[in-house]
Amino acid sequence: MPTIDCDPDRAADRLREAGVNIEPGNTDHEAWRAERDGAVAVAYDDKVVVQGSDPSSLTMVLQEGGGRAHVYFDGASRGNPGPAAVGWVIVTSDGIAADGNGRIGETTNNDAEYQALIRALEAARDYGLDEVDLRGDSQLIVKQVRGEWDANEPTLRERRARVRELLTEFDRWSLEHVPREINSHADELANEALDE
Numbered sequence: 001m002p003t004i005d006c007d008p009d010r011a012a013d014r015l016r017e018a019g020v021n022i023e024p025g026n027t028d029h030e031a032w033r034a035e036r037d038g039a040v041a042v043a044y045d046d047k048v049v050v051q052g053s054d055p056s057s058l059t060m061v062l063q064e065g066g067g068r069a070h071v072y073f074d075g076a077s078r079g080n081p082g083p084a085a086v087g088w089v090i091v092t093s094d095g096i097a098a099d100g101n102g103r104i105g106e107t108t109n110n111d112a113e114y115q116a117l118i119r120a121l122e123a124a125r126d127y128g129l130d131e132v133d134l135r136g137d138s139q140l141i142v143k144q145v146r147g148e149w150d151a152n153e154p155t156l157r158e159r160r161a162r163v164r165e166l167l168t169e170f171d172r173w174s175l176e177h178v179p180r181e182i183n184s185h186a187d188e189l190a191n192e193a194l195d196e
Helices: 008-017 056-062 109-126 139-145 154-167 186-196
Strands: 002-005 022-023 032-036 037-041 047-052 068-077 082-092 095-107 131-136 173-179
Touching: 008 022, 008 047, 008 056, 022 109, 022 139, 022 173, 032 047, 037 173, 047 056, 056 095, 068 095, 068 109, 068 139, 068 186, 082 109, 082 186, 095 109, 095 186, 109 131, 109 186, 139 154, 139 173
Parallel strands: 068 131, 131 173
Antiparallel strands: 002 047, 022 032, 032 037, 037 047, 068 082, 082 095
């Protein structure tokens, strides 16, 4: 059960900025309570106690400095264009801090890859991370975002602009191409969403 020494008012502000709802405490000793992804944070005079099945979903937001993580992303499309989905994973020094997936309608595989990266960046931002090392198995996306290749297709150009806008919200970032086997968890999540 992590305990974070902090100002409860500042902690509440950080959670609100990340889209977490703050509720009144259950007792006179509790300043407030917040819940996210199976974790509950309870604020006292000079600390916040986090408990639940996934405390990192709140501790990452509450800790000053935000922290650093590896973020894996993958998109999948069956038919190209066809039914498509995304998957992403945030990994900190404590292990998998968060992951997610979802269907995104019908699109191309390259567009799905971009949408996966966008969802991953939004999640990293919402978890309060300051530094992200992004990893994906699409060489096209990696090289276009880094400016090594042009994005000529209008939809991909728009997606690249959104990715670059999101990257400005981090103090430091890197983006690297990795083999599919290293990106297997994000790949499994995207395919799982397609199979549902």
